[in-house]
Amino acid sequence: MQVNRRQFFKICSGGMAGTTLAALGFSPSEALADVRAYKLLRAREVRNTCPYCSVGCGILMYSRSDESGNVKESIFHIEGDPDHPVSRGALCPKGAGLVGFVHSKDRLRYPEVREAGSKEWKRISWEEALERIARHIKEDRDANFVETNANGVTVNRFTTTGMFACTASTNEVGYLTQKFVRSLGMVSVDHVARI
Amino acid sequence: MTNHWVDIKNANLIVVMGGNAAEAHPVGFRWAIDAKINNKAKILVVDPRFTRSAAVADEHVRLRPGTDITFLNGVLNYLISNDKYQQEYVREYTNASFLVRDDFDFNDGLFSGWDESKKQYDKSSWNYQFDEDGYARRDPTLMHPRCVWNLLKKHVSRYTPEMVEQICGTPQADFLKACEMFAETAAPDKTMTSLYALGWTEHTVGAQNIRTMAIIQLILGNIGMPGGGINALRGHSNVQGLTDIGVMATALPGYLGLPNERHVDLQTYLNMSTPKMTGRGQVNYWGNYPKFFISLLKSFYGDKATPENEFGYHWLPKFQQMVDAMRFIEMTENGEINGFLVQGYNVVACMPNKHKSIRALSKLKFLVVIDPVASETANFWQNHDEFNDVKPEEIQTEVFNLPSSLFAEEDGSITNSGRWVQWHWEGAPPPGEGKTDSAIIAEIMMKIRELYEKEGGRLPEQILNMAWDYSKKKHPSSEEIIKEVNGKALADLYDGNGTLILKKGQQVSSFAQLRADGSTACGCWIYAGCWTEAGNQMARRDTADPSGLGNMPGWAWAWPVNRRILYNRASMDRNGKPWDPKRQLLHWDGAKWTGYDVPDFTAAPPGSEVNPFIMQQEGVGRLFALDKMAEGPFSEHYEPMESPIGTNPLHPNVVTSPTVRLFQRDAAELGNTEKFPYVGTTYRLTEHFHTLTKASELNAMTQPEAFAEISETLAAKLAIKSGDMIKVTSARGFVKVKAVVTKRVKQLMVNGQPTEVVGLPIHWGFKGATRKGFLTNVLTPSIGDSNTQTPEFKAFLVNVERVS
Numbered sequence: 001m002q003v004n005r006r007q008f009f010k011i012c013s014g015g016m017a018g019t020t021l022a023a024l025g026f027s028p029s030e031a032l033a034d035v036r037a038y039k040l041l042r043a044r045e046v047r048n049t050c051p052y053c054s055v056g057c058g059i060l061m062y063s064r065s066d067e068s069g070n071v072k073e074s075i076f077h078i079e080g081d082p083d084h085p086v087s088r089g090a091l092c093p094k095g096a097g098l099v100g101f102v103h104s105k106d107r108l109r110y111p112e113v114r115e116a117g118s119k120e121w122k123r124i125s126w127e128e129a130l131e132r133i134a135r136h137i138k139e140d141r142d143a144n145f146v147e148t149n150a151n152g153v154t155v156n157r158f159t160t161t162g163m164f165a166c167t168a169s170t171n172e173v174g175y176l177t178q179k180f181v182r183s184l185g186m187v188s189v190d191h192v193a194r195i
Numbered sequence: 196m197t198n199h200w201v202d203i204k205n206a207n208l209i210v211v212m213g214g215n216a217a218e219a220h221p222v223g224f225r226w227a228i229d230a231k232i233n234n235k236a237k238i239l240v241v242d243p244r245f246t247r248s249a250a251v252a253d254e255h256v257r258l259r260p261g262t263d264i265t266f267l268n269g270v271l272n273y274l275i276s277n278d279k280y281q282q283e284y285v286r287e288y289t290n291a292s293f294l295v296r297d298d299f300d301f302n303d304g305l306f307s308g309w310d311e312s313k314k315q316y317d318k319s320s321w322n323y324q325f326d327e328d329g330y331a332r333r334d335p336t337l338m339h340p341r342c343v344w345n346l347l348k349k350h351v352s353r354y355t356p357e358m359v360e361q362i363c364g365t366p367q368a369d370f371l372k373a374c375e376m377f378a379e380t381a382a383p384d385k386t387m388t389s390l391y392a393l394g395w396t397e398h399t400v401g402a403q404n405i406r407t408m409a410i411i412q413l414i415l416g417n418i419g420m421p422g423g424g425i426n427a428l429r430g431h432s433n434v435q436g437l438t439d440i441g442v443m444a445t446a447l448p449g450y451l452g453l454p455n456e457r458h459v460d461l462q463t464y465l466n467m468s469t470p471k472m473t474g475r476g477q478v479n480y481w482g483n484y485p486k487f488f489i490s491l492l493k494s495f496y497g498d499k500a501t502p503e504n505e506f507g508y509h510w511l512p513k514f515q516q517m518v519d520a521m522r523f524i525e526m527t528e529n530g531e532i533n534g535f536l537v538q539g540y541n542v543v544a545c546m547p548n549k550h551k552s553i554r555a556l557s558k559l560k561f562l563v564v565i566d567p568v569a570s571e572t573a574n575f576w577q578n579h580d581e582f583n584d585v586k587p588e589e590i591q592t593e594v595f596n597l598p599s600s601l602f603a604e605e606d607g608s609i610t611n612s613g614r615w616v617q618w619h620w621e622g623a624p625p626p627g628e629g630k631t632d633s634a635i636i637a638e639i640m641m642k643i644r645e646l647y648e649k650e651g652g653r654l655p656e657q658i659l660n661m662a663w664d665y666s667k668k669k670h671p672s673s674e675e676i677i678k679e680v681n682g683k684a685l686a687d688l689y690d691g692n693g694t695l696i697l698k699k700g701q702q703v704s705s706f707a708q709l710r711a712d713g714s715t716a717c718g719c720w721i722y723a724g725c726w727t728e729a730g731n732q733m734a735r736r737d738t739a740d741p742s743g744l745g746n747m748p749g750w751a752w753a754w755p756v757n758r759r760i761l762y763n764r765a766s767m768d769r770n771g772k773p774w775d776p777k778r779q780l781l782h783w784d785g786a787k788w789t790g791y792d793v794p795d796f797t798a799a800p801p802g803s804e805v806n807p808f809i810m811q812q813e814g815v816g817r818l819f820a821l822d823k824m825a826e827g828p829f830s831e832h833y834e835p836m837e838s839p840i841g842t843n844p845l846h847p848n849v850v851t852s853p854t855v856r857l858f859q860r861d862a863a864e865l866g867n868t869e870k871f872p873y874v875g876t877t878y879r880l881t882e883h884f885h886t887l888t889k890a891s892e893l894n895a896m897t898q899p900e901a902f903a904e905i906s907e908t909l910a911a912k913l914a915i916k917s918g919d920m921i922k923v924t925s926a927r928g929f930v931k932v933k934a935v936v937t938k939r940v941k942q943l944m945v946n947g948q949p950t951e952v953v954g955l956p957i958h959w960g961f962k963g964a965t966r967k968g969f970l971t972n973v974l975t976p977s978i979g980d981s982n983t984q985t986p987e988f989k990a991f992l993v994n995v996e997r998v999s
Contacts, residue, residue: 048603054434055220161535173633
């Protein structure tokens with residue numbers, strides 16, 4: 001019989017309730033209705049990879065999904081994936097705190113701007129943020145783009161705006177970033193590998 | 196890693212040097228413990244500090260930070276002079292027998308070709324002697340005075356145990372004990388694995404540290420072997436992947452190069468980038484460069500890339516000089532940069548010389564930070580007293596903070612240190628109005644396109660012709676992107692016999708299917724095979740281990756072509772007999788090589804002249820690096836830029852690396868032993884990840900406050916007790932931290948003088964859930980390795996005082 005993790009929990013919770021409570025004189029069907037099921041039963045289980053060091057430990061994330069749709073899904077528990085051939089369910093002290101990172105009080109929640117010379121952040125809409133950023137980049141590129149060098153060689157580069165990428169990003173974000181920077185002619189580009 | 200995490204269990208000796216795997220990669224390090232328990236392996240730790248790795252080692256040997264090359268060249272000297280190397284491997288599989296040009300030389304700290312006025316090398320003498328057909332000359336007897344083996348022997352002969360003790364501060368008896376452990380693995384059926392990390396890379400001679408160990412591993416016959424290899428333990432979860440994808444100043448995906456000004460057209464670029472074969476009958480796999488590059492251009496520019504327009508070659512920028520992170524900060528401080536986009540990179544915390552970073556960011560017109568959490572970088576303009584002593588009203592930079600997702604809130608793949616590309620799934624949306632990183636990039640991109648479409652501007656076709664064929668242009672899915680990276684056939688593809696291999700539109704299954712005529716597209720050739728017609732290979736979860744060697748070929752997918760151990764042909768002799776029958780990976784089945792791993796070889800039969808290192812022009816491992824390294828073809832000890840002894844006992848006229856790039860402003864911020872008598876070195880703790888986990892309360896609780904480790908001798912001299920507040924100062928600035936007086940760091944006798952090491956973890960700052968602290972990188976110098984421009988975080992000079 002093939003039993004996945006979730007079915008396993010169901011069997012365990014049902015089975016335990018059935019035997020203990022039936023022994024006390026309750027009928028199994030009533031007992032099953034009364035016993036509170038494990039929290040994980042109502043969770044969505046999703047596989048992921050720890051974002052810290054490069055061992056690539058497998059993790060299982062549990063989020064509560066409200067099927068009515070008016071509550072945002074939230075991850076409440078993260079643990080090691082016992083099937084993972086490198087980590088075999090283990091997590092180190094860094095990885096063991098992952099759920100704290102997901103729910104960090106320092107998470108950013110909306111776009112902000114700090115105007116020149118200001119002492120504070122100001123909340124803005126995505127639309128305003130994107131428009132201002134795109135305008136800045138275009139102005140700088142149009143003012144400083146280099147089509148040819150002194151020897152007349154076509155170089156098509158833009159050096160005065162740069163970008164640093166992140167090494168917790170996925171390969172997909174990396175590739176999109178590569179296309180983004182080269183499509184602007186950007187050459188001042190780096191990522192965290194050097195440090 | 197040439198090998199991978201589970202493979203560590205096959206080692207007989209695990210050398211942890213230039214890293215602290217038990218602390219920084221604890222779960223991966225369990226495989227070292229597995230080797231110790233089940234394979235009777237020994238662990239040797241060579242480190243200035245008694246680390247958590249040292250605590251479980253069979254031997255811990257101390258050395259002064261920044262002297263690894265001296266130690267390792269000393270090991271080489273020991274192995275060669277005591278005949279402790281794998282002779283057949285050295286003769287057949289390395290360039291030991293190759294003859295080097297007569298004008299190659301090394302004298303008083305400098306290799307031949309040094310130009311003092313230009314401060315650079317003419318590397319033309321760093322090459323082989325060639326015959327009339329253009330192939331390198333060899334002497335398989337290793338007797339010729341100009342063969343690599345004899346030149347190497349002479350080069351390392353200066354690194355005697357006495358010299359090691361004088362420079363490294365390692366007592367000779369300890370050093371010789373380590374040498375004996377290395378020597379045991381010269382037996383063909385014994386392997387050593389080398390586990391290193393930032394402890395080697397973060398020096399002005401970082402790349403040469405690693406090369407020296409690579410030479411040792413080659414002469415011991417440990418490359419290509421299960422339980423062997425050179426294993427870089429990457430610092431971050433996807434450093435490997437982002438490097439593979441080439442998001443760097445002068446790189447393109449798959450270790451292809453971004454064109455520079457000398458590459459005036461496509462043909463010139465391809466001619467200069469494609470290496471010529473230099474060994475008769477060899478493979479020279481990089482000879483396929485044009486196939487990989489044209490397929491990339493087809494991926495970038497789609498139908499707009501045609502033979503007539505050189506496949507869109509001129510839409511790629513051509514660089515003049517490498518603008519790596521440190522040069523970028525220098526240029527920004529010079530006022531040469533106006534805008535800066537930062538994606539999850541805490542520049543202020545991570546770059547050396549924090550005050551320089553702050554001065555640079557203050558010169559920007561605009562800064563865009565894309566991050567899941569509040570970082571010191573986005574908030575660099577805020578005053579936090581002495582932790583960040585700035586005046587906001589004087590900083591005219593416009594700063595945007597864009598909330599992004601983190602790992603748990605997106606689908607996609609990341610590549611671990613062992614090159615395993617693993618797929619993961621989104622568990623919940625980001626909080627508030629947060630968006631995924633790909634959506635943020637795509638939305639900025641689409642906004643810029645709109646502006647160019649509406650208003651025109653400079654070279655709009657560079658922007659508008661970049662293929663963006665995603666079903667949701669503002670939110671490309673990870674599936675669509677990685678399928679593009681994998682590559683596909685753009686026409687029906689036939690092999691040499693006229694058999695159809697792939698139909699138009701089908702995903703390629705290997706880079707061997709790529710073409711240079713524009714009939715294939717591939718975003719990163721080494722990732723070809725990750726998403727084939729059979730689906731997402733990165734999501735595979737078969738834990739079967741048919742060889743018992745831990746290769747797990749059905750779990751996720753490893754680049755290239757699901758190969759788990761690189762150079763695996765070298766695990767057998769020329770006739771295909773494994774060096775160790777217990778670790779046989781491959782065998783010849785009469786028509787091809789097959790077995791427990793994907794062969795890193797062609798279909799050349801046993802006994803052929805084809806050498807196993809097929810990516811090299813001559814097919815062998817290089818003890819002599821030709822012109823590939825900045826400092827020279829052999830490694831040489833040069834002092835850290837801030838040296839506690841102020842001289843180089845090997846050659847007092849050349850103290851530090853002659854090829855180091857030193858900006859004037861940074862040169863003025865170098866210190867000496869008069870004011871800064873102690874050696875500072877930075878490192879990480881197991882409870883924290885860089886400056887990221889201080890945002891997590893759970894991690895903040897476990898290591899809440901900054902500290903520094905000092906020895907009992909230094910503590911006694913300065914009347915410091917554990918728990919006292921101390922001020923650690925360098926020529927760049929100061930930090931105040933709690934003192935931890937410990938036996939873990941000890942005074943060393945270097946060049947006849949007592950030398951103290953001060954240990955400085957890096958995890959605190961003026962943001963986050965920990966106690967507010969100084970960023971440790973206030974102290975570090977903005978100077979890097981000549982090859983990689985990785986900053987010298989591991990060896991610099993500081994002073995220590997007790998704060999009343």
